[in-house]
Amino acid sequence: MAKVVFILGDDISTDHIYPGRFMATVLPNETPQYAFADYPLNKKLLQGQIPPQSILVAGENFGCGSSREQAVSALKGWELVVIAKSFARIFFQNAVNLGLKLVICPTIEAEEGDELEVTEKEVLNLSKGKRFPVVPIPAARQAIIEAGGLIAYTRQRLLAERKP
Amino acid sequence: MGMTTVEKILARATDRAQVFPGEVLEPRVDLAMSHENSALVINQFHEIFKGTGLEPKVWDPSKLAIIFDHRVPAESAKTATNQKKIRQFVREQGIQKFHDIRGDEGGICHQVLVESGYVLPGYVVVGTDSHTTTHGALGAFAFGIGATEMASVWTLGRILNVEVPATIKVILQGKIPPFVGAKDVILALIGKISAQGANFKVLEFHGDTIRRLPTSGRLTLCNMAIEAGATSGIIPPDEETWRYLRTECGITDRNIDLFPDPDATYAEVVELDVSTLTPMVAFPHAVDNVKSVEAAYGVAVDQIMIGSCTNGRLDDIEIAARILRGKKIARTVRLLVFPASYRIYHQALEKGYIKELLEAGAVIMNPGCGPCLGVHEGILGDGEVGLSTTNRNFKGRMGNPNAEVYLCSPAVAAASALTGVITDPRQLDLAGIESQP
Ligand code: SF4
Numbered sequence: 254m255a256k257v258v259f260i261l262g263d264d265i266s267t268d269h270i271y272p273g274r275f276m277a278t279v280l281p282n283e284t285p286q287y288a289f290a291d292y293p294l295n296k297k298l299l300q301g302q303i304p305p306q307s308i309l310v311a312g313e314n315f316g317c318g319s320s321r322e323q324a325v326s327a328l329k330g331w332e333l334v335v336i337a338k339s340f341a342r343i344f345f346q347n348a349v350n351l352g353l354k355l356v357i358c359p360t361i362e363a364e365e366g367d368e369l370e371v372t373e374k375e376v377l378n379l380s381k382g383k384r385f386p387v388v389p390i391p392a393a394r395q396a397i398i399e400a401g402g403l404i405a406y407t408r409q410r411l412l413a414e415r416k417p
Numbered sequence: 418m419g420m421t422t423v424e425k426i427l428a429r430a431t432d433r434a435q436v437f438p439g440e441v442l443e444p445r446v447d448l449a450m451s452h453e454n455s456a457l458v459i460n461q462f463h464e465i466f467k468g469t470g471l472e473p474k475v476w477d478p479s480k481l482a483i484i485f486d487h488r489v490p491a492e493s494a495k496t497a498t499n500q501k502k503i504r505q506f507v508r509e510q511g512i513q514k515f516h517d518i519r520g521d522e523g524g525i526c527h528q529v530l531v532e533s534g535y536v537l538p539g540y541v542v543v544g545t546d547s548h549t550t551t552h553g554a555l556g557a558f559a560f561g562i563g564a565t566e567m568a569s570v571w572t573l574g575r576i577l578n579v580e581v582p583a584t585i586k587v588i589l590q591g592k593i594p595p596f597v598g599a600k601d602v603i604l605a606l607i608g609k610i611s612a613q614g615a616n617f618k619v620l621e622f623h624g625d626t627i628r629r630l631p632t633s634g635r636l637t638l639c640n641m642a643i644e645a646g647a648t649s650g651i652i653p654p655d656e657e658t659w660r661y662l663r664t665e666c667g668i669t670d671r672n673i674d675l676f677p678d679p680d681a682t683y684a685e686v687v688e689l690d691v692s693t694l695t696p697m698v699a700f701p702h703a704v705d706n707v708k709s710v711e712a713a714y715g716v717a718v719d720q721i722m723i724g725s726c727t728n729g730r731l732d733d734i735e736i737a738a739r740i741l742r743g744k745k746i747a748r749t750v751r752l753l754v755f756p757a758s759y760r761i762y763h764q765a766l767e768k769g770y771i772k773e774l775l776e777a778g779a780v781i782m783n784p785g786c787g788p789c790l791g792v793h794e795g796i797l798g799d800g801e802v803g804l805s806t807t808n809r810n811f812k813g814r815m816g817n818p819n820a821e822v823y824l825c826s827p828a829v830a831a832a833s834a835l836t837g838v839i840t841d842p843r844q845l846d847l848a849g850i851e852s853q854p
Binding site for chain 1: 441453454456457460461464465466467468469471487488492493495496499545546547561562563564565566568569572573577578579580612613616617646648703705790791792809811812813814816818
């Protein structure tokens with residue numbers, strides 16, 4: 254069970270999530286400070302008001318625009334969970350690669366402060382007493398998630414191909 | 418069963434006779450491009466090799482391209498240090514397709530790649546930049562990926578677990594009217610299908626409009642395919658593709674058939690008659706908030722930008738120079754022009770366009786991404802309005818969430834520079850000005 258801390262509309266771009274002016278910062282341990290830098294959420298994160306596993310709920314096409322991976326590592330750094338009606342392709346792939354938790358839930362209804370429970374099959378909005386079905390992550394991506402992300406997955410493949 | 422162009426490319430890159438949408442493949446990569454974000458790719462690349470006992474070596478240095486363009490010359494000590502690290506990596510790994518900050522061969526990655534002949538029809542091209550879709554204009558399957566995924570490609574030479582995307586067939590018909598261009602066509606298409614209308618799919622362009630469209634305009638179309646959410650845009654290579662590769666890069670024809678089979682399967686067919694198209698404008702703060710220029714008449718602008726990987730090519734600069742020749746831009750605007758590459762800069766100098774633009778009051782900036790992504794030169798002030806030939810107008814995209822950005826073609830941008838308000842070039846007294854280069 255976790256709380257919704259931020260509600261967003263459709264077409265939230267990676268420029269919103271991680272503004273271009275911080276793009277010179279690349280390392281995953283340095284990017285979280287700039288997550289949603291132009292939104293009040295940023296201050297709350299920096300002040301430690303947002304516990305891990307807190308949920309962002311967004312509309313369609315979350316993460317559209319630039320391929321910048323900082324948009325994923327910044328959210329991953331705070332261990333946030335993103336539930337959206339749909340995701341843009343590059344953001345979705347980056348999230349799988351880095352292990353940011355995403356939930357595709359095309360009919361989700363929630364507001365800030367709602368308590369949600371996410372299972373494999375559905376999102377339960379405990380505050381509203383409603384359930385919303387979840388679209389499973391494609392099997393092809395599952396292999397990367399199970400390996401612990403793309404770095405570990407590639408390392409396995411590398412060792413299988415080039416014996417040290 | 419027939420295949421689309423991208424399916425044919427993926428079959429070739431996996432040594433198969435046939436591939437199907439939704440199938441998961443590990444295609445070979447022919448070209449792997451990155452820019453300043455190579456700093457992160459290098460970090461992730463070393464992570465992969467950690468604890469393996471193997472020496473971190475890229476799979477094939479001749480297939481990597483690294484171009485500095487996003488923040489050139491460096492805007493901060495941090496960027497400068499990243500660039501320094503990347504130069505060292507380039508030397509260690511023996512990467513030849515490296516374009517540093519130079520006046521003879523630098524520029525925006527998506528322009529440098531095509532004009533250098535690095536991209537060929539049938540290639541699988543990946544880039545750590547969402548506008549890698551641009552290269553579909555030359556008949557390559559080209560798409561954007563993240564830095565960690567690029568580190569994986571550098572290691573293995575293949576891209577893991579890629580699903581064959583479904584394809585949308587876009588048929589463009591009719592002759593593009595005067596002072597309307599490829600930018601207006603793609604803005605109209607995005608307005609029609611929305612910013613996510615092609616999510617996870619490929620846009621394959623057809624129709625008599627495409628057959629007549631020079632590579633420059635094709636690059637503009639494919640560049641903005643991502644703004645409809647597409648994995649990639651692609652134009653099946655034809656005579657024009659080979660003409661471009663021959664004259665720009667000295668590459669001779671290859672025998673490769675990438676035209677889709679007549680019985681190829683499409684997820685959708687979208688048709689657009691361009692013969693009645695007007696200049697288009699994308700209103701703040703969404704690329705699919707597209708209206709005809711009439712709807713924006715009279716909107717006062719503070720800064721106008723002509724350039725970027727979308728519209729910084731020679732014909733874009735040419736149309737602007739033609740409109741501004743012998744005139745002065747309004748006192749209330751700043752006009753920034755940034756050619757997409759130094760090759761284009763040199764050509765524009767030789768043709769006299771640069772002088773004409775300067776005399777009209779434009780500021781010529783160094784080739785590179787410039788103000789497009791809002792990290793560097795040309796950031797807008799609070800409450801200011803920008804008019805730009807770039808490809809994105811998300812809130813804050815140009816460095817200030819308290820500013821507004823409208824997107825348009827170079828012709829609309831140049832016409833508006835004369836008046837200081839958003840202007841339809843067809844309404845100016847343009848007697849004697851050729852509308853098409
Ligand atoms: S010009 Fe703009 S859109 Fe093109 S590569 Fe540079 S930052 Fe990206």
